Amino acid sequence: EPEVTQTPSHQVTQMGQEVILRCVPISNHLYFYWYRQILGQKVEFLVSFYNNEISEKSEIFDDQFSVERPDGSNFTLKIRSTKLEDSAMYFCASISGAPRFYEQFFGPGTRLTVL
Amino acid sequence: AQRVTQPEKLLSVFKGAPVELKCNYSYSGSPELFWYVQYSRQRLQLLLRHISRESIKGFTADLNKGETSFHLKKPFAQEEDSAMYYCALSGSSGGSEKLVFGKGTKLTVNP
Numbered sequence: 001e002p003e004v005t006q007t008p009s010h011q012v013t014q015m016g017q018e019v020i021l022r023c024v025p026i027s028n029h030l031y032f033y034w035y036r037q038i039l040g041q042k043v044e045f046l047v048s049f050y051n052n053e054i055s056e057k058s059e060i061f062d063d064q065f066s067v068e069r070p071d072g073s074n075f076t077l078k079i080r081s082t083k084l085e086d087s088a089m090y091f092c093a094s095i096s097g098a099p100r101f102y103e104q105f106f107g108p109g110t111r112l113t114v115l
Numbered sequence: 116a117q118r119v120t121q122p123e124k125l126l127s128v129f130k131g132a133p134v135e136l137k138c139n140y141s142y143s144g145s146p147e148l149f150w151y152v153q154y155s156r157q158r159l160q161l162l163l164r165h166i167s168r169e170s171i172k173g174f175t176a177d178l179n180k181g182e183t184s185f186h187l188k189k190p191f192a193q194e195e196d197s198a199m200y201y202c203a204l205s206g207s208s209g210g211s212e213k214l215v216f217g218k219g220t221k222l223t224v225n226p
Binding site: 056091107108109 | 158159201215218
C-alpha cells in the first residue's frame with residue numbers, strides 16, 4: 001500500500017541554521033500539506049500546496065518558511081533561520097482529490113530539535 | 116473562527132466497557148468532521164468521517180449540529196483500541212480544506 005514518506009526521522013540543528021524537511025507524497029496525489037505538533041500541543045496546520053503553488057498558509061508560516069516541489073515527487077519544507085520554538089514534529093500529508101471528500105494521508109513525521 | 120475542543124486529555128476504561136471520546140467544534144459554515152487515530156509508534160490515520168456515516172472497528176460518531184458535537188463512541192472497548200484520538204474539522208475559505216485538530220485524547224483500555 002503506498003505511503004507518504006518523510007526524511008529525516010529526526011533532525012537536530014543549532015538555532016539560526018537552515019533546515020530542509022523532505023516528504024515524498026503518494027504518487028498520484030494532488031494536494032500537499034505540512035502540519036506541525038509542538039510537544040504536548042495540538043497538530044497545527046502550516047501550509048497547503050496545490051498545482052505548484054501555495055493555496056493557503058497559516059499565521060505560523062511566516063517569511064522564514066518556504067515550500068517547494070522541485071521535481072514532481074519531493075515536497076520540501078525549508079526553515080531559513082531556525083528558532084528554539086520551531087522544535088516540533090513536522091508532518092507531511094497528501095490527498096488524491098478534492099479535500100472535502102478524500103482522506104489526508106500522513107507521513108510518519110520528522111522530529112526537529114533546535115538547540 | 117475554527118476550533119475543535121476535546122475536553123479529556125486522558126481516558127481510561129476497562130476492556131469490554133463502553134467508551135465515549137468527546138469532541139465539540141466551532142465553525143461558522145458547514146464543516147466536515149473527522150476522527151484520526153495514532154497508535155503507538157505509528158502515523159496519524161483516518162478512523163472515520165461524518166460524511167460517510169460508517170462504523171470502523173466498532174466506532175461510530177454522530178454529528179450533532181445543535182450541540183456542535185461529534186463524539187466518538189464504542190460500546191465495548193478492546194485493548195487494541197488504546198491510542199491517541201484526534202477530532203478534526205475541515206473547512207476553510209481558501210479552499211484547501213486544511214484540517215483543524217483538537218488537542219487529542221489518550222485512550223487506555225485496561226485488561
